[in-house]
Amino acid sequence: MADPVANTGSTATTPDGGVDNLIQVENLEVRFYTQVGVVRALNGVDFNIPRGQVLGVVGESGSGKSITGLSIMQLVPRPGRVEGGRILYKDKPDSKTINILDLGRQSDEMRAIRGDDIGMIFQEPMTSLNPVFKVGAQIQEAILLHQTPNKQEAWDRAVDILDKVGMPNARRVANSYPHELSGGMRQRAMIAMALSCSPNLLIADEPTTALDVTTEAQILSLMRDLQSEIGTSIMFITHNMGVVAQMCDEVAVMYLGRIVERATVDDIFYDPKHPYTISLLRSIPRLGQKRGQRLEVIKGGVPDPYSTVTGCPFHPRCPSFMPGLCDTVLPIEAFIEGKTNHTVRCHLYPGCTPDSDQAVTGVSGTIPTTSKAQ
């Protein structure tokens, strides 16, 4: 199904000049029905992943980054449920668009997409491989499932792909068990598994967070090389702005289950608009900073997930808070003037404040309560 040759052009445009999006997420809503209350993990997330490009998704813990990735795979764990929205997927530039959410979670169509069209790497390389099976066998399993029924051929391909991700002595690694490999090697093995069927999209959920910086650099450069080689799109979930700068073409900044700013990687770093993005960037320690100079922090913390914040979800922590507006009206997403690829959700910018007659508080259907955060 996934043919790497079709992607190698890494064209982000269709023949008619429109943008060729591999994945287009529209108004995605995910909620967790727990015994303590309902957690609104995603509150209408919109973004798209252009074919052959790397999209960075950044945000604090609990902002919904991982759940967004899992939603695309239809693997949101219980008691979470996708409550609304569409995830449109286009296998090839000229193929039919399908809504992934229309497929049953356990349907054959969905399972054919998982692992074959879309691969996923997780945060914890130490626990993401099954301890009781050989590394090679775990990769072989995916190839047998999607590519060839021939066991020997699948095994050979598994060894090949291990070699490709830079494993020294791939044959020996294929025959070892996960506990015999280091963290960095395991993450390479995971990448090999995720790429074994040449997927169109690779969802990488904080793939380097658990690794030391040297290994992190190796893994990142490996992913960059493979990305340019086979043309896979990557959705790169991270909270590390440095990694974003190295890896991504475009960036989506998430806060409390919403995307607050979308732009190219250059615009995010050199011309950030949303106060949250600006604060995030200011809170990175820099070389050349004076001794004793305090690092800027974003005041407060992410609000308790069971409550709903009225108006703009960032207003309790925002340095540019405008009373009467930010705490009552939810900003809508709008393009920055003069840009076609930079959107923001903040009352500071024209177009983001809905017309007064539409000005409803909070998300439709929610009971506005005051945030429990300070």
Place this chain on the structure above:
Amino acid sequence: MVNFIARRLIAMVITLLFISIIAFFLIELPPGSALDAELLRLRSRGGNLSLSQVRELEERFGVHDPWQEKYFKWVGGLFRGDFGYSFRYSREVGPLIAGRLGFSLLLAGTSLLFAWLVSIPLGVYSATHRNTIPDYIITTIQFVGVAVPEFLLALVLMVFAARFLGADVGGLFSRQYEAAPWSWGKVWDLMKHLWLPVIVVSAGSTAWLTRVMRANLLDVLNAQYVQTARAKGLKENAVVWKHAVRNALHPLIMTLGGVLPALIGGEVIASIVLNLPTAGPLFIEALRNQDMYLAITFLMFTSVLLVIGNLLADLLLAWVDPRVRLE
């Protein structure tokens, strides 16, 4: 692997040596001896034993020897296949116990197999359908299974089987097969009698193992590698049975060592209630009559089972989990 097994075997022998010393010492501790009980019985029958006759008997059986000496005599005998002499039955312990031990092993083995075959699928179902009505039902039955004493279960099932199923309860054979030589008819007759004690003996451990299986699988299902398996596009059944269950089996295997002797222990009560020709009731009798060689043979047999069970558990664990093979 050979090294691993060899080391375990040596450890087994040493363990058994210690068990035999301690067991022998403890059985020797209470005042009096099996001979006293025997003498008492002879006297109560009106027989008149002179003091010199008693002396002679005591001398013959070495009643007043220090315990260490008796111990070495006994252990020496074991190697020659001589398990000692039962005063109560006036027979050699070996032949007396052999047939009954066979039935004990059969009952324990079948019960173990039954417990595993039932508890694993039930536990898996319970875990994958957590907080649904079938899960609640299974959980409730588990609690009952763990809580109900064996003798009660045996009585209830006996009444039930006799009344409503018209089954011939009690014993392991019908009368016409009891003394008959082995034939297919006798095997079938044994099967017809065996199911009831198997259920009684395995009820507790089945319930408990189901509980363990459920709890472990719930843990494993949250593991990252289960999500990895799903992300590959595997069917949920393959995810659960191939990737999750194998990682949840460890505690079940670990308990294998303890389950074998526990089944024998459970068998004692069930055998008394159901009148089974197994070794259990004989053991109780032996303890009550201070029939020490019979009692200690039974004790040693249970210990051997415990040690073998542990060895089996270790081997199985090494087979299931490559991480264990390192040591």
